[in-house]
Amino acid sequence: MDQLGAIRAFVRVVEAGSFAKAADTMGAPRSTVSKLVQDLETSLGLKLLERTTRSISVTSEGNAYYERAIRLIADFDDMNNEATRGRLATSGKLRVDVGGTFANAILIPRLPEFYALYPEIELHLGVTERQADIVEEGIDCVIRAGDLPGASIVARKLCSVEIVTCATPGYLEQHGMPSSPSDLEHGHFFVQYFFARSLKPAPVRLMKGEEKIEIYSPIRLSTSDATAHLQGILAGLGIGQTFEFLARPFIARGDLVPVMHDWAPPRYPVHIVRPAGRFPSVKYQVFADWVAGVFSHYDDGSSAS
Template sequence: MDQLLALRVFVRIAESGAFSKAADAMNIPRPTVTKLVQDLERHLGTRLLQRTTRRVSVTPEGAAYYERARRLIEDLAEMDELAAQTRAQARGRLRVDVGSILANMILIPALPDFRARHPELHVDLGVSDRHIDLISEGVDCVIRGGELADNTLVARRIADLDWVTCASPVYLKARGVPKHPSELTARAHGPADRARVPGHAIAGYFSSLTGRAFPLEFHRGDERLQIAGEAVMAVNESTAHLSTLLSGAGLGQTFRFAATPHLQTGALRTVLDDWTRPRHPLHVVYPASRHLSAKLRLFVDWVAEVFAPFDDRPPR
């Protein structure tokens, strides 16, 4: 039995809750994963994992063994890194996850520069707006927007992004240019009339986690408005949302950096410019329980450099 490999497999199963996820993450055949765990349990003379039809969980003995095994693997990784510092190039593979529009417009165009600097360091990039669990999915770090509620994660703030409210000229010609956010919602025609006058069509964005659409936000002085409006079309992916705005389907809010090329060509126009929305914070996030390896540190520092030109925070 390759005990070190068996330890790595056991740790990954304990974190992901599934033999199949461990096999996929480590690129090992599933029967091999099963045999390694069986051999490890036979070697130790105790059951480490409790298997059910729905999930795999650690036994009390497995929980204690997991903590020691995880620390051992982290120590081995640190030993390898210290020994490798004499080498000219960082080596290995990183699994990174990032939202669609950030990947397509910022990160992917810059990746050749990272590869040129570190040709032996490979990046597996997961691209989606889906909220992921870093531990269970074996991800080294994510670039994540919004406020962070999980205090088990370490976050480095890399930018704050401005929003714009915009629509295509075709849409604005057909529906008119709103002068106030209240015009975006349907409203009663008159006191005695129950009929509703349609507001503007909203190109909406809904959460992959909850399935609910995010409202548009408008701030001006002490005024704070949230507008749901009539979402004639809603998507849960940021690049598709920009395409929806460009198609003329409706009016919505997107990041200024994403809209800027289309504002310059006239494919989009901003509206309600005297209203703002709070900037969207961006972080590079990784699990606090994991050792910040040299290769991950290199990537995090590089990402901060790449996103710096897109940071809309005022200079300090």
């Protein structure tokens, strides 16, 4: 029995949640993956997975074995990667998913610098606001703000970006300048962002010292696209919270006015996320290090590698 191959198959099944999905990510027949895991269980004398016709679940022994297995695979891949570092290690395709705001405003304008360092890496950039399943979809890494996407991941914090609460001068002339959270809930409208996958609205949050509150105001526009969200604020539809780096040029020109200076929105953490259970490729490592340098310009100093 190829024991390392069987261990890899078991790890893939746990992460994918089914034999069929694991087989797809491995490029192998389902029957082969099933037999590898069955042979592994036989050799160990342990039941690692509970199987039904509809689903699988990991036993307590399987969970303990999985935790050790991912470290073993990482060490093995680390050894091989160390042996093959060099030209071949920094060439080929790297699949990256990133939201449109970060792709268009931050990442793509700086890519010439990356290619000056690593000309043989081909970036396959999926620009989307949805929360991708990086294990199931075979994505090397994801750059995202806010909540982290599920389990079986390794996350590296890149920065914490500033959020600004703002509106147009015309809107404020019509509705008044809010000076307290209660002002926002009476006589004001909001342009709201919602998350495309969950359809949940991004809460309007404010902080003053240790005090944290959420605001619930009438909504004029709700959108899952950051550019459309900013355009809604610029159109004078209401007050909105957006990334400061997006609003900055409009504030400088006087098209937008920051409000609620004493009540700041909490910063949004930004992470680069990769699947757990596999040692990261050299392509990923050099890209992640470069991205960390790019995003450090937007940080408040709280991020850590």
